[in-house]
Amino acid sequence: MSKVFSIFTIIEFLTFIIAIICLFKDKSLFWKLAIAYMLVTFSTEFTAVIIGRILHQHNVWLYNIYIIFENCFVSFGLYQFLKQYVNPKPLILVGSGLIFSSYCFEVFSHGFTEVFYSATNNLSAAIYVLYSLYYFYVLLKDDNFIKLKYHPQFWWVVGVLFYYFGGTIINLFDDVFRVKLSTGHWLRWYIYIILNLLLYSFWSYSFICRARQRRLLP
Amino acid sequence: MQSPTTQVTTLIILATLIFLLMPVFLIIYIRLYNQHKKNHVIEKQSMQQKFDAEILKTLVEVQDQTMQSIATELHDNVGQLLSLTSLTLNSINLADQEKAGKKIENSLSLLSKSIKELRELAKLLHGEQIVEHGIGHAIDQEINWLSKTGAYELKVSNDLFDIQISSPDKDLIILRLLQEIINNIIKHAQATIIQIDTYFSDDKLFLKVKENGIGFDYDETKAKKTGMGLNSIHKRIDMINGKLELNSSPQIGTTILIEIPYP
Known part of the structure; x- marks a missing residue:
């Protein structure tokens, strides 16, 4: 059983459950998509574990497909949240264009099953960090104040910032210094556990805030 | 002496921690700024409320002043005119047609004056909405x-x-x-x-x-x-x-x- 479940699948499964509980009745497209995205994330991780640990085959192609879903969802989320303050279309289109170009380049240069598309991953991380910072900037510039404590959009973006900004060092240097610890796991594995914990904790909290916001809204 | 692997591990962990701390500081800053914005909005609302209250008070004072003027006018002017009219009409002796005619004429004149004064008063009452013009x-x-x-x-x-x-x-x-x-x-x-x-x-x-x-x-x-x-x-x-x-x-x-x- 422990072979089927990894710490990542557990975290993602719990977030998926929270998303269902909090967002099932939500009428907003983005929050509904959040449930679907968490299902895709959990399924990908679960399938990757089965392919890797039980079937002992390469599962990198699965993550390369997953990147598409991840980028679509995160870009859409940031677009939705920035839209409340500015017109983010040009910004999101440029960012998405860059990510898409990088993805196509890696598909053609590395094939689909050989390596993980780390260049696309790093580029998208940098773009999302910039988007998140821009979101905070427009949030601060806005004349109205918000109740940050219960603001779902804010905490969702905080999760994005922590995950992508926190992963900068390991993304940049992991290929150069691949460090395997005495426990048998790569350093990257531990750091990503922390990053995933942070990301999904903030997202879970944002789902809870969203459910609360929906209840309070007329 | 640490091995190069340990040094790299420590370096990556430290750098990652620093990268994780930066969003923490950012959130703290946003929270403080948001609080400042909140206080500013509350202060603005409170000032607006005070202003509205003062406007209301001013309106009441303007109305008071109008009512006082009307009361004075009614007592000192219209009231006197009507009393005089009443006295004049009461003193009419129908037997003395000539004097009675004069008195009726006087009463009519006093009544016209009263009507004129009342019209002026009506204008003043209308003056409550005077700023609209x-x-x-x-x-x-x-x-x-x-x-x-x-x-x-x-x-x-x-x-x-x-x-x-x-x-x-x-x-x-x-x-x-x-x-x-x-x-x-x-x-x-x-x-x-x-x-x-x-x-x-x-x-x-x-x-x-x-x-x-x-x-x-x-x-x-x-x-x-x-x-x-x-x-x-x-x-x-x-x-x-x-x-x-x-x-x-x-x-x-x-x-x-x-x-x-x-x-």
């Missing part, structure tokens, strides 16, 4: 009423009839300021001549009232805060970001110049 008309109405007392020689120059812009809240306050200034003159100044000038220039409205009364020590009155009327004038002028210039000399009189950004 513009500050120029409101000031004119106020001056007309003052002129009816006949106690003062008035020199008036009101150039506010034709201004195309308006600010109902400010109009109400300006009217009340003029009423308070006039009240102060009537109560304390012992003046015989009052000069009122109003004009609009460079997005500012000017109201100048000059009288030849006994004057007073402005600084002393201001320091003692005894002049409730004066304090109220100051408070209202501050509320609409206006300026007040007051010059008073004993036995020469007082000049008040009010400058208000308008609209």
Whole structure:
């Protein structure tokens, strides 16, 4: 059983459950998509574990497909949240264009099953960090104040910032210094556990805030 | 001596921690800034509430003043006219047709006068909504009423009839300021001549009232805060970001110049 479940699948499964509980009745497209995205994330991780640990085959192609879903969802989320303050279309289109170009380049240069598309991953991380910072900037510039404590959009973006900004060092240097610890796991594995914990904790909290916001809204 | 792997591990962990700490500081900063924004919004709301309350108070005071004027007018003028009419009609002796005709004629004349006075009163009652017709008309109405007392020689120059812009809240306050200034003159100044000038220039409205009364020590009155009327004038002028210039000399009189950004 422990072979089927990894710490990542557990975290993602719990977030998926929270998303269902909090967002099932939500009428907003983005929050509904959040449930679907968490299902895709959990399924990908679960399938990757089965392919890797039980079937002992390469599962990198699965993550390369997953990147598409991840980028679509995160870009859409940031677009939705920035839209409340500015017109983010040009910004999101440029960012998405860059990510898409990088993805196509890696598909053609590395094939689909050989390596993980780390260049696309790093580029998208940098773009999302910039988007998140821009979101905070427009949030601060806005004349109205918000109740940050219960603001779902804010905490969702905080999760994005922590995950992508926190992963900068390991993304940049992991290929150069691949460090395997005495426990048998790569350093990257531990750091990503922390990053995933942070990301999904903030997202879970944002789902809870969203459910609360929906209840309070007329 | 640490191995290179351990050093790299430590370096990556430390760098990652620093990268994770930066969003923490950012969130703290956003939270503080948001709190500051919240306080600012609350302060603005509170100021708006105070302003609205003051406008309401001003409106009530303007209405009070109107009612007082009506009461005085009814008692001193219309009431007297009607009493006289009643007395004249009661004294008619129908046997003496000639005298009775004269008395009826007199009564009719008194009644016409009463009707005229009542029409004037109706105009004053209508004056509660007077600022709706513009500050120029409101000031004119106020001056007309003052002129009816006949106690003062008035020199008036009101150039506010034709201004195309308006600010109902400010109009109400300006009217009340003029009423308070006039009240102060009537109560304390012992003046015989009052000069009122109003004009609009460079997005500012000017109201100048000059009288030849006994004057007073402005600084002393201001320091003692005894002049409730004066304090109220100051408070209202501050509320609409206006300026007040007051010059008073004993036995020469007082000049008040009010400058208000308008609209």
